[in-house]
Amino acid sequence: MTLLATSSTACRRAIRVRGAVQGVGFRPFVWRLANELGLSGFVRNDAEGVAIEVEGYAGALDHFVGRLAGEAPGLARIDAIEAHATPPRAERGFAIEPSRAGPVRTGIAADTAVCADCLAELFDPRDRRYRHAFINCTQCGPRHTIIEGLPYDRPNTSMRAFALCPACAAEYRDPSTRRFHAQPNACPACGPRLSLRDARGAPGGEGDVVAAAIARIARGETLAIKGLGGYHLVCDARDAGAVARLRSRKGREEKPFAVMVANAASLAPFAVLHPGERALLESGERPIVLLRKTVGGDALLLGVAPGLEWLGVMLPCTPLQYLLFHEAAGRPASTAWLAAPQPLALVMTSANPGGEPLVTGEDEAFHRLAGIADAFVVHDREILVRCDDSVVREERGAPAFIRRARGFTPAPIKLAATGPSVLATGAFFKNAVCVTRGDEAFLSQHVGDLDNAPTARALEETAIHLLRVLDVTPEIVAHDLHPDFYSTRFAAAFAREHGIRAIGVQHHHAHIAAVAAEHGARAPVLGLALDGVGLGSDGGIWGGELLRVEGASLSRLGHLRALRLPGGDRAAREPWRMAAAALHALGRGAEIAARFDRPAAAVVARMLDRAANCPLTSSAGRWFDAAAGLLGVREVSAFEGQAAMHLEGLAERHGRVAPLDAGWRIDGGVLDLLPLAARLADLGDAAYGAALFHATLVAALADWAVRAAREAGLATVALGGGCFVNHVLSTGLRERLERQGLRVLEARQAPPNDGGLALGQAAVAIAAQGS
Numbered sequence: 001m002t003l004l005a006t007s008s009t010a011c012r013r014a015i016r017v018r019g020a021v022q023g024v025g026f027r028p029f030v031w032r033l034a035n036e037l038g039l040s041g042f043v044r045n046d047a048e049g050v051a052i053e054v055e056g057y058a059g060a061l062d063h064f065v066g067r068l069a070g071e072a073p074g075l076a077r078i079d080a081i082e083a084h085a086t087p088p089r090a091e092r093g094f095a096i097e098p099s100r101a102g103p104v105r106t107g108i109a110a111d112t113a114v115c116a117d118c119l120a121e122l123f124d125p126r127d128r129r130y131r132h133a134f135i136n137c138t139q140c141g142p143r144h145t146i147i148e149g150l151p152y153d154r155p156n157t158s159m160r161a162f163a164l165c166p167a168c169a170a171e172y173r174d175p176s177t178r179r180f181h182a183q184p185n186a187c188p189a190c191g192p193r194l195s196l197r198d199a200r201g202a203p204g205g206e207g208d209v210v211a212a213a214i215a216r217i218a219r220g221e222t223l224a225i226k227g228l229g230g231y232h233l234v235c236d237a238r239d240a241g242a243v244a245r246l247r248s249r250k251g252r253e254e255k256p257f258a259v260m261v262a263n264a265a266s267l268a269p270f271a272v273l274h275p276g277e278r279a280l281l282e283s284g285e286r287p288i289v290l291l292r293k294t295v296g297g298d299a300l301l302l303g304v305a306p307g308l309e310w311l312g313v314m315l316p317c318t319p320l321q322y323l324l325f326h327e328a329a330g331r332p333a334s335t336a337w338l339a340a341p342q343p344l345a346l347v348m349t350s351a352n353p354g355g356e357p358l359v360t361g362e363d364e365a366f367h368r369l370a371g372i373a374d375a376f377v378v379h380d381r382e383i384l385v386r387c388d389d390s391v392v393r394e395e396r397g398a399p400a401f402i403r404r405a406r407g408f409t410p411a412p413i414k415l416a417a418t419g420p421s422v423l424a425t426g427a428f429f430k431n432a433v434c435v436t437r438g439d440e441a442f443l444s445q446h447v448g449d450l451d452n453a454p455t456a457r458a459l460e461e462t463a464i465h466l467l468r469v470l471d472v473t474p475e476i477v478a479h480d481l482h483p484d485f486y487s488t489r490f491a492a493a494f495a496r497e498h499g500i501r502a503i504g505v506q507h508h509h510a511h512i513a514a515v516a517a518e519h520g521a522r523a524p525v526l527g528l529a530l531d532g533v534g535l536g537s538d539g540g541i542w543g544g545e546l547l548r549v550e551g552a553s554l555s556r557l558g559h560l561r562a563l564r565l566p567g568g569d570r571a572a573r574e575p576w577r578m579a580a581a582a583l584h585a586l587g588r589g590a591e592i593a594a595r596f597d598r599p600a601a602a603v604v605a606r607m608l609d610r611a612a613n614c615p616l617t618s619s620a621g622r623w624f625d626a627a628a629g630l631l632g633v634r635e636v637s638a639f640e641g642q643a644a645m646h647l648e649g650l651a652e653r654h655g656r657v658a659p660l661d662a663g664w665r666i667d668g669g670v671l672d673l674l675p676l677a678a679r680l681a682d683l684g685d686a687a688y689g690a691a692l693f694h695a696t697l698v699a700a701l702a703d704w705a706v707r708a709a710r711e712a713g714l715a716t717v718a719l720g721g722g723c724f725v726n727h728v729l730s731t732g733l734r735e736r737l738e739r740q741g742l743r744v745l746e747a748r749q750a751p752p753n754d755g756g757l758a759l760g761q762a763a764v765a766i767a768a769q770g771s
Helices: 026-036 058-070 116-122 166-173 209-218 240-250 275-282 319-328 362-368 453-470 486-498 507-518 575-585 589-595 601-610 620-630 642-654 674-681 686-712 727-739 754-770
Strands: 010-020 040-046 049-057 077-085 094-096 194-198 223-226 231-236 258-261 288-292 310-314 345-350 375-379 391-395 398-403 422-424 434-437 440-443 476-480 501-505 525-535 541-550 553-560 665-667 670-672 716-720 743-746
Touching: 010 058, 026 040, 026 049, 026 058, 026 094, 049 058, 058 077, 116 319, 194 209, 209 223, 209 231, 209 319, 209 375, 223 362, 231 240, 240 345, 275 288, 275 391, 362 375, 398 754, 422 754, 434 453, 434 754, 440 754, 453 486, 476 486, 476 754, 486 501, 501 507, 501 754, 507 525, 507 541, 507 716, 507 743, 507 754, 525 620, 525 686, 541 620, 541 686, 553 686, 575 589, 575 601, 575 620, 575 674, 589 601, 620 642, 620 674, 620 686, 642 686, 642 727, 665 686, 670 686, 674 686, 686 727, 716 727, 727 743
Parallel strands: 040 094, 223 375, 258 310, 288 391, 422 476, 476 501, 525 716, 553 670, 716 743
Antiparallel strands: 010 049, 010 077, 040 049, 194 375, 223 231, 231 345, 258 345, 288 310, 391 398, 422 434, 434 440, 525 541, 541 553, 665 670
């Protein structure tokens, strides 16, 4: 129906829509809206987003502009709509014009889980895409991982290798369908194909690939399955033997695995699910969501997440993943089966042996996963952008990131002001890079720890790809202060090569700046930065810092009492050493040799006596290790942060306790936790001790921060650093600070750990340039 006009004179408007508006069905939405309102004109993609010109009566134009934002497709993210008058052309009809290139100013849509419409077709035996492992439309499917440049058109994606059949081409050209210009559109006749390969990479020859895959999983085998942004290693999560074999082959002794189930109803035996968590699980982003385990859940999933209170869970994201559960359920017709509990639970872990980057290519998979995978499920659609699964925890109805990757990258984070373009290279652990453009910051997907050459190369590839696809030429490179990090060396080399300025940003300054940046905070904040390690501006080893941060300005107001690191970095891997350091600081060094049944115990005691190879650190992470060692929770960690995770799990299981009276001291800005350590050293109940440690630490930090905020005249506290992944710590501290009337800023659009550090580096570099 054509709306009545408010004027008898035809008008024309040029409209610019900015944001993630390509590849999400925006142009056909505009086409349908214009035709409904009786407007003429055109719509097209270009490097700035979507360009529209519409002509008709003024009232209809007003309705058109108003409905653009209110009724846009679900996957669209509109950042701005700009409209101005332009001379009428008296043309007829509304057209979708070919895309135009130019300087890129638009965003890139993230990969999105299969939509309900595609699922209905996928499980309908009468549909031509029945059981097609690559079904998609403008409402769902791959985006970020298949694109190499904007505008988002098929020639700029890995789907350029697949010519559309007549039926798919007709859909692609028809604005009335949901596959109009769906760039990954295809069908069994013209699209990518699955194949099964044996352990050597040779063709498997077992007929239906999905059926063969499920049969192999049921026999206890491990499969490497190609996904959106890389391969997963997959086995039956209920088969303790299969899980143990995967751990042994991958060299992942105790680090938790994620589990995939068919739907939320299937989780009841393993995990407790609240409405906010369910919403995250079922969202189009399909992250791994950390859920509390049920009583008895561990017995059903032996070896999947040992010693932890939380289980990482995800639902199917790709058609292939859905087909695995569909096959296990007996290939039911329609989607009704997806509402019922399904028994199949799959370990779904990243195929990144040795902590190296995620495997993406077939030849690479056959080589790097040899001896780990019993078979391979591969396909011939190339992965152009490596992208791991995101990991989140639900906080106040929103995701709190532990790892930000598939589904969320490369969505921009809005900055408070426009500034020069920056490339920020992150640090060493959990590396991610950041590129800024105007008032937007684009944080890359998780890259990994830079302790091996392949991950270092992946850092370079990620930075170059992000700069290219966003069409950004950086004016500044920002990096960590540590000179030995590969990210720092890469930044320095990049700056020299391009003749631009390189700015070093103190590690904990960047943590707090990242949180301030995502909240648009421009006034000074009190920063509480708690993590494992970061090079201080004085050359010391920092990690428990109270800071005043204002843009590029940093003042250290205080720090945790320093403990010695007996053996240097080795102490971070062996919590008993940090417990020994705490005992020595208490004047109880004579107990070390007898207390710890370790060959090096007596040597460590002598090292501490002589302060030999025992640098000091204010690291909060090492205080967690000391507590774990004193309580006997963990003497040696199998992976980074394990002792702290186990300590948190024990505290969760025990429940809340009152803080220790006189459990801390504050003197000259230094927060001393030795009174707490003395109590832990004499406790025999590890669970109570873990709860006491958390309660007292929270109370001590709140006391410390409130005093500093009042003295500095600050009303806002920003919490940053990897320790804030700890749910007990972050929740308890937030509650105490808010009760004291302080505004608390936490990481929400980026991880609080080093995965969000590059955002803070970029924010500091922009502020430094403007000061």
